[in-house]
Amino acid sequence: MILVTGATGSVGREVVRLLHKDGYRVRALSRHPEKSNFPVGVEMVAGDLLKPESLSAALDGVEKVFWMLPLAADFNFPRIARQSGVRHIVLLSAATAEIGVENAIARLHLNAEQAVRESGTSWTFLRPSGFMTDVFRWKDSIRSEGVVQIPFGDLSIPVIDSRDTAAVAAKALSSDGQEGKVYMLTGPESLTRRQQAAIIGKVLGREIEFESIPDDLARKHLLRHMPAEMVEALFDLSNQGQKFSEVLPTVEEVTGQPPRTFQQWVTDHAEAFL
Numbered sequence: 001m002i003l004v005t006g007a008t009g010s011v012g013r014e015v016v017r018l019l020h021k022d023g024y025r026v027r028a029l030s031r032h033p034e035k036s037n038f039p040v041g042v043e044m045v046a047g048d049l050l051k052p053e054s055l056s057a058a059l060d061g062v063e064k065v066f067w068m069l070p071l072a073a074d075f076n077f078p079r080i081a082r083q084s085g086v087r088h089i090v091l092l093s094a095a096t097a098e099i100g101v102e103n104a105i106a107r108l109h110l111n112a113e114q115a116v117r118e119s120g121t122s123w124t125f126l127r128p129s130g131f132m133t134d135v136f137r138w139k140d141s142i143r144s145e146g147v148v149q150i151p152f153g154d155l156s157i158p159v160i161d162s163r164d165t166a167a168v169a170a171k172a173l174s175s176d177g178q179e180g181k182v183y184m185l186t187g188p189e190s191l192t193r194r195q196q197a198a199i200i201g202k203v204l205g206r207e208i209e210f211e212s213i214p215d216d217l218a219r220k221h222l223l224r225h226m227p228a229e230m231v232e233a234l235f236d237l238s239n240q241g242q243k244f245s246e247v248l249p250t251v252e253e254v255t256g257q258p259p260r261t262f263q264q265w266v267t268d269h270a271e272a273f274l
């Protein structure tokens with residue numbers, strides 16, 4: 001049995017679909033399984049990753065886990081999973097882990113990786129680049145005014161389609177020789193936010209205006225919704241962004257399929273922006 005956490009999320013949902021399609025026994029974890037819609041044959045289980053001691057039913061009989069971190073992760077999960085008999089954990093970490101523990105976002109992922117290492121299970125770490133799904137945050141202003149107003153407009157990143165991250169995760173959960181692998185994952189091209197907005201406009205067939213918000217204004221706005229440490233971590237990541245701009249061949253090497261382009265992603269999700 002394979003337990004997929006974050007099973008209603010952009011990556012986990014696709015991990016469930018791929019494993020189920022290939023005939024694996026899959027259990028999908030959500031805090032609200034009654035609201036979720038999984039294929040017939042997928043076992044659904046209620047659970048909260050912030051209370052890992054309450055997950056014994058979810059972990060019962062499980063050999064492998066896809067572990068995705070909520071923002072305030074509880075790092076006891078790998079130890080509890082190991083005690084319950086789990087042999088292998090595939091962790092959804094992040095490329096930004098490379099930056100080091102001084103950065104609060106990188107620290108979250110590095111602490112999770114460390115907790116997995118110390119748990120005694122075998123493991124595979126996925127370190128994807130920025131997600132294409134992040135642009136869902138732009139949908140309201142695109143719909144209402146045809147405009148994108150965000151900071152870091154000229155930061156270039158090889159954004160990745162969650163379906164490609166999920167394909168690597170499914171492979172890591174279902175094939176041999178995945179122990180101790182750290183996969184840095186990217187999409188097929190490095191794009192600035194400005195270029196992403198232009199591609200959305202091209203697919204929708206309408207002009208999308210792009211306005212880069214100055215850093216001081218962005219900081220003020222972000223501080224209303226996020227802890228100061230996380231806001232500083234975001235600025236730090238954008239300042240060091242060039243470290244993450246390289247396109248890597250990992251997705252194709254692991255899955256045999258090239259990663260999807262941003263234009264493909266927008267085409268497949270166009271109705272969200274209409």
Ligand SMILES: NC(=O)c1ccc[n+]([C@@H]2O[C@H](COP(=O)([O-])OP(=O)(O)OC[C@H]3O[C@@H](n4cnc5c(N)ncnc54)[C@H](OP(=O)(O)O)[C@@H]3O)[C@@H](O)[C@H]2O)c1
Nearest residue numbers: 006007008009010011030031048049050069070094130131
């Ligand atoms: N966005 C990026 O650019 C980026 C880049 C690299 C790595 N990442 C990492 O990717 C992860 C996000 O993945 P995603 O996009 O697939 O997720 P997502 O679409 O944002 O969905 C969030 C998922 O987290 C689950 N969740 C939240 N709190 C939970 C809790 N307390 N207990 C159990 N489940 C909980 C939700 O499940 P329910 O609501 O159904 O319970 C949902 O399935 C994060 O760890 C993030 O750090 C993101």
